[in-house]
Amino acid sequence: MRIGIIKEMGFVPYQLLEEFAYKNFYEHEKSTLRAKCRSIWDWYNSRDWTIPVNKRERKTKNDEELLMTRRERALSNSKIIKEQKKKNYFKYSNWYVCR
Numbered sequence: 001m002r003i004g005i006i007k008e009m010g011f012v013p014y015q016l017l018e019e020f021a022y023k024n025f026y027e028h029e030k031s032t033l034r035a036k037c038r039s040i041w042d043w044y045n046s047r048d049w050t051i052p053v054n055k056r057e058r059k060t061k062n063d064e065e066l067l068m069t070r071r072e073r074a075l076s077n078s079k080i081i082k083e084q085k086k087k088n089y090f091k092y093s094n095w096y097v098c099r
Contacts, residue, residue, distance in 0.1 A: 011049055014041050 017040065021033040068076070 012041075012044070014038075017041055 014037065017037045018034065021037050022030070025033055
């Protein structure tokens with residue numbers, strides 16, 4: 001009763017979903033299971049039974065960044081932090097002047 005059934009059938013009847021819930025989660029109360037089944041079924045029904053696909057961009061580092069030593073990485077991070085502090089300093093120093 002995983003996503004494979006939705007891929008195969010395209011549509012899952014509510015009764016099939018409810019039977020699956022009763023068989024696999026018998027320790028829960030039936031009213032709770034019915035509510036969960038109803039919310040799951042409504043979620044897929046509102047999306048026309050399509051399965052969402054997570055699109056995730058992977059950030060890759062160039063070879064230079066991968067081969068950096070710990071010392072080089074610490075130096076580059078400190079440069080980045082100094083630049084950020086300068087930007088923030090000028091942003092807040094102008095705020096005091098404008099007041």
